[in-house]
Amino acid sequence: MKISNLVDQKDYRQIHRQLNKINHLAPTMAELSDAQLQAKTAEFKERYHQTHDLDSLLPEAFATIREAAKRVLKMYPYDVQVIGGIIMHMGNIAEMKTGEGKTLTAVMPLYLNALSGESTILVTPNEYLASRDAEEMKPLYEFLGLSLGCRVSDGERRIEPEEKRAIYQKDIVYTTNAVLGFDYLIDNLAENATKKFMPDFNYVIIDEADAILLDSAQTPLIISGAPRVQSNLYELVDNFVVTLKEDEGYSLDEKREGVWLTSAGIDEAERYFSVEDLYDSKHTELVKHIELALKAHTLFENEKEYVVRAGKVCLLDRQDGRILEMTKLQGGQHQALEAKEHVEITPNMRAMASITYQNLFKLFKKTAGMSGTAKTQEDELIDVYQMKVLQVPTNNPVQRVDEPDEVYLTLPEKLRASMELVKKLHATGQPILLATGSVELSEIYSQLLLAEKIPHNVLNAYNDAKEAQIIKEAGQYGSVTVATSMAGRGTDIKLGEGVAKLGGLAVIGTEKMLNKRMELQLRGRAGRQGDPGFSKFFVSLEDEIVQKYSGKKIEKYWRKHKDDPPNRPLGARYRRIVQNAQVVSEMSGESQRRLVLSFDESVKTQREMIYQQRNDFIFQKGEFSYDIMGLIEKDIVAFLKTPDLDAQAVKRYIFDNLSYTAKISSKKLDVTQPDKLKEILLGIAQNELRKKDKFLKTAAQKADFYRLCLLKAIDTSWIEEVDTLEQLKNLTLARTSSQRNPVFEYHFEAQKAYQVMRQNMRRLALQNLLLSTITVKKDGSLDIYFA
Template identity: 35%
Template sequence: MGVSQRLKGRFRKFLQRPGTTVDLAPFHKRLPAIDAREEALRDLDDEALTAAASEAKDFTEICAVGREAAWRALEQRPYDVQLLGAMALLSGKVAEMATGEGKTLTATVAAYGHVRLGHGPVHVLTVNDYLARRDAEWMEPVFRLLGLKVGWVTEASTPAERREAYLADVTYVSVSEAGFDYLRDQLVTDVEDRVQRELATAIVDEADSILIDEARVPMVLAGSVLTESDPVHEAADLVRGLRNGKDYEIGEDGRSVAFTDVGLKRIEEKLGGVDLYADDQVEQLSAVNVALHAEALLRRDVDYIVRNGSVELIDEMRGRVAQRRRWPDGLQSAVEAKEGLTATAEGEVLDTITVQAFIALYKTVCGMTATAVHVGEQLREYFKLEVAVIPSNAENIREDDDDRIYSAHDTRDEALVEEIKLAHEKGRPVLVGTLDVKASELLAKQLAAAGVPSNVLNAKNDAEEASIIAEAGALGAVTVSTQMAGRGVDIRLGGSDEAERDAVVELGGLYVIGAGRHDSRRVDDQLRGRAGRQGDPGRSVFFVSLEDELVTRHAGDALPRSPRMDIDGVVHDDQVEYAVEHAQRVAEGVNHEIHRNTWRYSVVIEQQRIAMAERRERLLTSEIAAIMLLERSPEKAEEAKETDADVLSEAARAIALYHLDRLWAEHLAELNEVREGVHLRALGKLDPLDEFHRAAVPAFQKVFTEIEARTIATFEETDLTDGWEPERSEIVRPTATWTYLVHDNPFGSELDRLIAAVGRRLSGGN
């Protein structure tokens, strides 16, 4: 990499940081004092070190003791920069630390520190179960020396195992499992059935992914309900075989589709000549439209895969299966029908909370990631979190080439295969990041045809992710992956055992190639950061096509009509380079605006949830239900004199909690309907957010009145003279509950599409 290019990279990094990050000077000042404690701590035996760990009360002692415990337990002495990261976490910041800088050990020191400072219990929130268990077991010897107990929770954990894990000082758990446990705890009728303790401190791993990308994802607790039929499943048969351009038309953005007059007539004839726009056909019309969206817009091996007889959604930010996630509003059922699969139960929503709202329940939140600066403003806006940029332990000597831009997909792909082949023939390991599963499999086939064997890492074999990515730095290895390649797993030059490290270093280290730009610069930076770990040599480059969806969707009007290019299709045009960068910024802006819009609607719901949770807690932990019911029902109060006090208390509590939970579920369903339909009011020049609030606030006020009315009515009808069973009062709860995450509707609401359209118009005007 030339001097000018290196300066350009440093200048770009400098421009990202002014006024947006935390001053590290106060943390640096503590480093000499931490070093000064090292010799004295080293002279202590393990028992004495554990005793010293229990006495630590300030950052200096916490970091010094934490460093010594890590060295004894793992023979890993945290670098000064890792201690800077730990101090940033202890200060409630998001630490930006480059890939390979040891965030796992940094979080361990910080978790210990938060416990010692009285901020426990601490939950380390991860992106998946694998990392939760791996990191807990890996760091357990360190915590043991520090006198702390560590636990972990995965999807397979039983209620008893979860309860024990949450009793630990530090618990490693994926954000979704922690959220589901919170929702389940909100429905218990006995305090002893809870698994979590208070939500005190969260250390968020991959903070940008969880706090921004996953923020608006709702976590859902559902209960079994009986349904006679599935209209969406039936509608899938009606739309199968319809033709694009004749029976329906797809919008320019690829996210909307509508029947033509011809197509609508065909559907109505199949239904026996009905008028789908008649008042009594609303449900059928909705089902047919959802089925059409699934048929025409959702792509197998891009938006979802079919595995083991079920549809599994793909997280577009990670290119991995989105575990336990469903599309909303019948869309999941429509895709299952499209693929000829049996519909899975959706159930009645008993409670739901977004990732963002759940994390906001913690008293203290901090986090770490390799890419935080790009979302610094959003972290401040939504979580009041500041970013601390931690310097690397060793200088980054990775060579970052300018994008190679091609006029079309075929020329880009041909050049990409040739570039990989040349590197492979020399023995240099190559990691290629593709945009989706289909692209990864196509590239693997193209490489095989060119005589280049490769390991494919995508949503279809995510269970093997860690072992595949760990060997991506081996001599001659070619790994083709969807973009988020093995987060949390180091790629060591020469393979996991570094046996051929010297040979790989001689070849220039790991070569990372991006096959197209992602909608987010952060995702591209994460991929690029897989090379150049801890001062290793490495190289990165992105191969971009002007036919890529990012470019056509967000920069089509910004491209010159006749860009300057070579005979082989390589584009050399400053305006084109600007357009590609601009497209990415527009895509990020659109996604941010959709996030902001979604959160505005969620704010009022979360305020209502907190009020409802406070009322529920009083009912669950006190005798207020019995007192209130006896006050409101004088006749029943007289009868209650002959009733055992414990029976009366149990019955009153159970009845009150049942109606509170039932009405909260009904309220959520009503708000969902309002939210789905409120955009139509914008057509009448009304602010949809104001209209939503206008409906949501009085609806919630009615909930409290109705809870009391139903509770009193049930109490008065209940015979307490001969014992008491819930079945007698007809307050039977669902016999089965399950959890899932609602995948963002890939098409968005009408308002989301309006925001995206405005973004495209703005991009065209620049």
Template identity: 35%
Template sequence: MFQRVKQLIDEQSRRMRRYEKTVLLINSLEAEMEQKTDDELRQLTQSLKDRLQAGEKIEAVTVTAFALVREASKRTLGLRHYDVQLLGGLSLLSGHIAEMATGEGKTLVASLASFTQALHGHGVHVITVNEYLARRDAEQIGQIHRFLGLTVGINSAELSFEEKQQAYASDITYGVGTEFGFDYLRDHLIMRPEERLQRPLRFALIDEVDSVLIDEAKTPLIMAERDTVHEGLQQLIRHVVQDFTNETDYTFDEEIKAVALTDQGIETIERVFGIDQLFAAEHAVLFHYVIQALRAHVVLQRDVDYIVKDDKIALVDLFTGRLMEGRSLSDGLHQALEAKEQVSVTEENRTTAQITIQHYFRLYRHVCGMTGTAATSRDEFLKTYRMDVVSIPPNRPKIRHDDTDVLFLTSREKYLAIAEATAATHATGQPVLIGTTSIEQSLKVAQVLDDKNIPYEILNAKTVDQEIRIIASAGQSGRVTIATNMAGRGTDILLDDTAKEQGGLFVIGTERHESVRIDNQLRGRAGRQGDPGLTRFYLSLEDELPRRFARDRLVRVKKKLGSVSGPIAAKEAQQLMAYAQETCESVNRSVRDDLVQLEEVISEQRLAIYRLRNQIVDSATLDQFVHPFARQTIYSYIEQYLTDDLVPEEWPIDLLKTELEQLLHQPVTLVPADSVDTVKQEIEPLVETIEQLMARHLSEHEETARRFMLLALDEQWTSHLTAMNSLKEGIHLRSYGQEQPVRIFEREGMDYFRYAIFSFEKQVVSGFCRFEETPMQGGLIHATVD
């Protein structure tokens, strides 16, 4: 371990020395740049583009490009890049994560790397955590880029297709990561090349990279279509499940937030629905909905995971505290939640395309990022994304004081202590920011402040429309602000002069988060750019983390402490909180690792399907794809029915004949034979006839055939995703000997994938044969083969 730490320090030191030498070269050009006219600066931009087009490496133009951006920033924004910001820009250009403290000007740092990479002309995507920041940065930093002759676009959900095309055609495009991911999925549902939005994915610069690549890693991006509504079934299950009790009818693992039926719970469901075996294949839909109802009732909490707004369920992003507008849970869970809250049950969705944010960004040739809190996740960034973390020194020394935690036995004592500390601080005029982990918790804090008549502003998912105003005033003398994790990440809380004199912003944490990194994000709201500040966490042994991740230790510590009141100084109790958080981090990291491995299987399949789909969309002729389908499909049927474990006399020739006639929509003659090869020879004239028929249809109706093939491929991919998601849902309950679940998923997933490809080819062959019996009149015959 010591050697590893020493190695990291040595690597950082060597890298920083290289960057510092480059900064000296950039500084040496500053006087020269100041002498150039605006037009000469723009001409220099074109010169750098030409050099890259001629084959020079990016390293050859970096010094000039950075000096150019610094000068343009001075002229457009009146801001000069500090040397440490140049260091940050160089680390981004090298494909690393620049860790820079709050207030160090990461937005300005991004201008350096985004401009330099945009000189290639391939398109640069700058990713922000919300659309407000995307628009702000595009407007502010865009002034630099436009001044130097580059184009800047904003990608957002409400844009029309034409506006999105224009945004993606820009040299630099700003937007939220999820919207880029959804556009990638949409690009693989198109019918014509001109409907494609994204160019090849070359360079992504991610602001708040830990939030995007780690906190949101478990959340898949899902495109869906409407499916069958089972509202009556949902409501009936709700009536049953709402009376279930923990340990009697179901078990709940708080650590991983998983539910499972007990034997008694299974018996209750079987009795209510009048069935014998809940786990039988014919009851798979019922079992699925029961589990989703349990998750809705037990795992998901109102005002924590979601809110009810205007007779609808609105999901809350647990990492930012914001509402996830337009997002819904998949596989019937959203409908189970609606049934639980007795709001209108919406139509279910069937997944047509999906990708995790992790795998989307792994599609880019180059990815880099910025954040104030990455060092604690360095190993995960290296392992998953091959991105190292470079800690950039602050421009001014940090003078913020991070106080030790104050721990209580009960949450009641904790909230009273928070109220008292807030009252005492508020009396001095020092601004206070109280960070909470959920809407529910923010309301509890608000209640104790109301009891002491302390005025405050509250910022959570229910008050998001006031976010900019609340954050803008949170650093003013006398202000008290309660905020969930959405506390203006990406937006600095600026202190007025009086607040600075009174000690700066006092940040109070009301509970440990699921990782030290997120705790540090909250602390980082105070002490920007060398400002004064104070942070302190108030905790209790009734908090969520020790309850979920240290139950056994918690029982022992509580027994030892007895009915103690006031702050707890016992070392064992303090260690308990650290242990719970470390365990939580370990569990979450393990979940993400498992997800990466499972999603890797689906990712490889998705790439293969999308590669085929793009070829069908872009190819001038489709014969190269379609020609082998008839032979492959017919031969597959022959090999499926005429197996080696049967003697030829026992072969089900009649069944094979029926299958082929249903496939080809014409009579098929099969005579008894003594080998599979003989059958294939006998059927060769029919195979050639089908190939000629398909070739004729392609030549006469190629665009209709192209659309038919794309719809068939999409249909089979959708069915495959449903099957893969079901397989993934139950994979950890299965084990064959010592075989790991991911190996089982990999093997069975490949069987599913082969079947999906076979079904696609079968559907195409059958559809083309139906064209013969049902003449096309400018329309599309969409034949589905069972």
């Protein structure tokens, strides 16, 4: 097996030495009884706790689970799979082709790292893969004495913190990137230790690493709550926008990424809503809703960016066509889509917590990954995550035939040409995977196949529940499967009997994908483990990627000839143009990811400080050590520096923040003697705290009271800050057209917002401590009511 060109010389020597040691141990492990093999886990744990060195255990641990896999799963990891496992233990990404057994490869580094007793997590891009892989590998882990948890959403059922904690306390946990991210954010909104459930992050393997670390990283995770006052303008404005026509009432930019009212559109809006000047400051909300409705109708397409399912607008992942669970557009855009589709308008919620995937996975002590297509973006992965991509050779040579793209002028030409190939291959019984870039196109092909009386399955966001069964049948004789990019990752299509002789699975791509990695993933569904296979992509100059990322000359050529198309493939020049458009699309995606990461830097710094302070309060043992009087004094001193302070303002401060019942004459509130006035205000505060002490009989009760007051102040202020920063980001992004640096503007404003938040947090803590009401229930427990 040649692996000399796999990595640089240093990595190669290290991997080769470890592989030789593991292979040398194989006969010894094979001679052990089941009981002796199972006893190895306890032995390894004991040795680790003495040395705290997992690397020294690697050869024996890998050889142990390799032998266990042979006995339990009837599968013995190949040398190339062992190489992949070593790469992932090193904290890098193993690039392994489709069908090379990444699921089995991952168990080796997961087993080794779980021996430390610290959190060991496998993250997949969707719940289907997490559930499938956990179910398949659970008997292996349990044979060796390790517990396995699978953390996926359970429909509409609410999963309580105790249940989540029980899952995350397992030795190894399989979950998805979205569930892990939202769990992390929810955990850091917990008000006490009993509602915390997340472990400290230690080791994670990311399946389909490029999809999660790159493609999904273009959108931050946001938890919403605390609904805003609901606007009644969404439906009214939607009724107005549908009366407008493009280039008359509104215009779009060249890339169709921005939309605005024309002068005629503004005049029409002023007549429709009976306002004199639409852009007068008193009509800000109306203008905002018009912009949202325009975007909903022109920039968001049903069955491409979203689908309507069970009366709800569900966003789609542009990379794989799956529904983005627990995700909504911010700033009222989701509600504008709901108005467009005439479904129930849901509340517009405040952003309560957010994090990017880049910063989520940086929280782990060691991060590794596996993918079939990550090498092309290695520079970005090294730059952002400090992870190299090391290619693993296939166990058997790849036999798949990848034919050049066929490029057509128009969509109808492309549809006809691709359907001719489908009919030709289907007549021989060769199974076909017809890959589309959107739900809409998958439905079009389904109608074309029905017209040709070709039986087929459709896999898209409308029927993802049938995914496992559809994939199981996709490699059988005569099978035709129409699928969005859902079928492009993690799906292992096995060939039925006699299919190899027909040429294996045929993958027919129906449009150019947004990046080369997506295309390679789809091609990789064919030709697994040395099987024969075939792939070919059909493209038209009307495809989104060509329209959006190629030059004006191509658009001009298309407009000139689209009404009289040549009905034949265009030449090699146009294939190069299409390939270049894909490169530009990938560059645009990378630029967007870097922008998201840049914006999150300010939030990251603030988030880490806030979460650390919350955890300090929650897990503080013994007597509560925070300087409560110092906090109160600091707020009073800050207040006394207010310009033009008078006795009436001091009284207002007392009743708003210190005491509802303080009785003090205005004559004593002499603002010309700030030191004396400070002592008076501190005396009022101390008197209120003494009143609380009558209810707080024990040190534990007092600590819990102080802790709750401070946590509530932190959470209220932080939720407001997150929402402010999210709105600020949207605002500064709009400034790119005014020749300003949006990232600089954002960080500048975010710093000012942070200082305001700290002041508000202190003031809220003061109010919670002094103005709250404590009552004693019949059972002796306390109820605390905040002002």
